Amino acid sequence: xxxxxxxxxxxxARFGVPTYPWRxxxxxxxxxxxxxxxxxxxxxxxxxxxxxxxxxxxxxGVQVAYLYRVDRxxxxxxxxxxxxxxxxxxMLARRTCPKCRITYSxxxxxxxxMCLLCTYPEEQRAA
Numbered sequence: 389x390x391x392x393x394x395x396x397x398x399x400x401a402r403f404g405v406p407t408y409p410w411r412x413x414x415x416x417x418x419x420x421x422x423x424x425x426x427x428x429x430x431x432x433x434x435x436x437x438x439x440x441x442x443x444x445x446x447x448x449g450v451q452v453a454y455l456y457r458v459d460r461x462x463x464x465x466x467x468x469x470x471x472x473x474x475x476x477x478x479m480l481a482r483r484t485c486p487k488c489r490i491t492y493s494x495x496x497x498x499x500x501x502m503c504l505l506c507t508y509p510e511e512q513r514a515a
Contacts, residue, residue, distance in 0.1 A: 395407055395408065395409045395410075395439075395440040395441070395450075396408060396409055396412075403438065405435055405436070405437055405438055406436070406437040406438070407437065407438050407439070407440055408437065408438075408439050408440075409439065409440065409441065410439050410440065410441035410453075411439070412439070413437060413439050413455055416457060416458055416459065417436060417437050417455035417456065417457060417458065418455065418456060418458050418461075419453050419454065419455060419456075420454075420456070423456060423458070423461050424464070426458075426461075427463060427464055428458070428461035428462065428463060428464065429461060429462055429463070429464050429465075430456045430461060430462075431460065431461055431462030433456055433457060433460045433461070435454045435455065435456065436455055436456055436457045437454075437455040438452050438453065438454050438455055439452070439453050439455060440452050440453075479495075482495045482496060483495055483496065484496070485502050485503035485505075485506055486501070486502060487502045487503070487506040488502075488503065488505065488506050490503065490505075
């Protein structure tokens with residue numbers, strides 16, 4: 389049996405939800421990203437189906453994308469002024485070094501936890 393044959397289960401008997409091979413889902417279903425691109429969100433609906441494909445890098449050997457029904461999707465909630473303000477403050481915190489309190493035009497690397505000048509001060513003096 390081919391890899392696509394193992395993934396084809398439109399009744400949902402094998403995997404619990406209708407399953408289709410990659411790129412072969414019927415019309416009326418979309419992933420979260422596809423819904424977002426159309427200005428929609430799942431809106432609390434359960435997963436309606438899934439698409440699967442073989443993936444060599446994963447332990448299970450398959451990659452799964454969940455599908456939602458487009459007709460039950462709701463429009464994306466608009467951003468309010470308070471949400472815009474909270475987002476601006478969060479981005480300001482990501483750009484501000486906690487040690488020297490300087491605000492940069494880029495986000496501080498989370499792996500370092502502070503700006504490059506504070507992380508490697510001896511290299512900056514040598515240059």
